[in-house]
Amino acid sequence: MFFNKKKREDKKRLAAEIRQSKDKATGLAQEFEAKRQELAQNQGPLSKELKGTQSTPTGLLAGLKKGLAKTRSIFSGSILALASGELVDNEFLEELEERLLSADLGVATSLKVIDHLKGQLKLGQIKTQAEAITSLKALVAGILDLGDPHLPLAQSGPTVYLFVGVNGVGKTTSIGKLAAQLKGQGKKVLVAAGDTFRAAAIEQLAHWCEKVGVDCLAKPQNSDPSAVLYEAAQKAQNEGYDVLLCDTSGRLHNKKNLMDELAKMERSLQKVLPEAPHAALLVLDANTGQNAIMQAKEFREVVALTGLVVTKLDGTAKGGVIIGIVNEFELPVYFIGVGERVEDLQPFVPHLFAESLLS
Ligand SMILES: Nc1nc2c(ncn2[C@@H]2O[C@H](COP(=O)(O)OP(=O)(O)OP(=O)(O)O)[C@@H](O)[C@H]2O)c(=O)[nH]1
Numbered sequence: 001m002f003f004n005k006k007k008r009e010d011k012k013r014l015a016a017e018i019r020q021s022k023d024k025a026t027g028l029a030q031e032f033e034a035k036r037q038e039l040a041q042n043q044g045p046l047s048k049e050l051k052g053t054q055s056t057p058t059g060l061l062a063g064l065k066k067g068l069a070k071t072r073s074i075f076s077g078s079i080l081a082l083a084s085g086e087l088v089d090n091e092f093l094e095e096l097e098e099r100l101l102s103a104d105l106g107v108a109t110s111l112k113v114i115d116h117l118k119g120q121l122k123l124g125q126i127k128t129q130a131e132a133i134t135s136l137k138a139l140v141a142g143i144l145d146l147g148d149p150h151l152p153l154a155q156s157g158p159t160v161y162l163f164v165g166v167n168g169v170g171k172t173t174s175i176g177k178l179a180a181q182l183k184g185q186g187k188k189v190l191v192a193a194g195d196t197f198r199a200a201a202i203e204q205l206a207h208w209c210e211k212v213g214v215d216c217l218a219k220p221q222n223s224d225p226s227a228v229l230y231e232a233a234q235k236a237q238n239e240g241y242d243v244l245l246c247d248t249s250g251r252l253h254n255k256k257n258l259m260d261e262l263a264k265m266e267r268s269l270q271k272v273l274p275e276a277p278h279a280a281l282l283v284l285d286a287n288t289g290q291n292a293i294m295q296a297k298e299f300r301e302v303v304a305l306t307g308l309v310v311t312k313l314d315g316t317a318k319g320g321v322i323i324g325i326v327n328e329f330e331l332p333v334y335f336i337g338v339g340e341r342v343e344d345l346q347p348f349v350p351h352l353f354a355e356s357l358l359s
């Protein structure tokens with residue numbers, strides 16, 4: 001009971017803050033309509049780099065629907081089920097807000113959706129609950145689509161991607177899967193074992209590299225991770241690698257350590273390749289729901305994040321958290337993990353994700 005009361009108070013407070021902001025419903029309606037039109041015209045280009053090895057969008061959609069089964073059932077059973085011919089009223093909006101919160105969109109994003117619908121209601125753009133749900137679908141698709149889904153590439157020389165995130169989120173596994181996909185496209189891939197904290201972490205990465213058939217640069221446990229990355233960058237440059245994927249540890253004791261360590265790693269890479277890393281990717285486990293939002297906040301203070309990889313969407317009903325994360329941080333999601341197989345690391349195609357979740 002106390003939790004509910006507190007949740008309501010928090011919601012009210014945030015609602016007031018949000019209402020005071022310039023993010024007014026009419027502005028949102030215009031922004032959203034522009035996005036909707038853009039989406040309608042745009043068939044959602046796959047990442048240029050990954051296009052070659054991906055299945056067709058139809059195959060991707062089927063895979064996504066399967067991978068997102070638990071989250072989908074929350075959306076279809078709870079939110080989409082509200083699409084009736086009855087008129088939208090306050091009770092409906094409150095109910096919808098509750099359901100968006102239970103679907104892990106987070107407070108700020110749920111309120112943004114509700115405020116948007118209220119704005120549309122005022123302007124007479126929606127009347128029925130079914131129209132509200134249609135509008136919600138387009139709004140979610142618009143939130144998810146931040147535009148260019150291509151991962152940054154080096155102008156010349158090796159492209160370097162640094163993977164960060166707390167322990168167990170799926171950094172090493174995602175690197176292994178991505179290495180396999182890049183190799184499948186004919187790229188020369190090097191992987192750096194920048195997580196020297198545990199011997200098992202080095203072994204796990206080395207095992208992935210062996211399985212996938214890419215090179216791995218590793219040093220013994222407790223070696224300086226920055227030295228590993230420095231050597232890897234030199235090797236990548238001298239031996240003509242196309243891509244260098246850098247694993248890091250998620251187990252540092254506190255924020256200061258993490259900050260120092262990651263800054264040092266970046267400096268080491270830059271001594272060899274001044275533009276590196278070309279992307280710093282935060283890996284988040286979708287199972288953690290709202291905690292993923294906290295992690296994104298914390299890491300953003302430490303690293304200049306380029307984008308996100310959201311893993312383990314196959315095992316959770318909390319996939320709605322992606323909508324909240326993208327809305328709050330405006331960071332693109334580049335990949336999603338929907339299973340254990342190599343092909344289960346998929347490029348994130350906003351309109352397909354929205355379609356698979358909301359249809
Ligand atoms: N079902 C499923 N499991 C995944 C996915 N991605 C990663 N995993 C599993 O999650 C577990 C942890 O993955 P790791 O790649 O070791 O995570 P990490 O971030 O490198 O962890 P640390 O090295 O401990 O910091 C492993 O058992 C992976 O197989 C996914 O998309 N779906």
Ligand SMILES: [Mg+2]
Pocket residue numbers: 171172173195201247
């Ligand atoms: Mg790891």
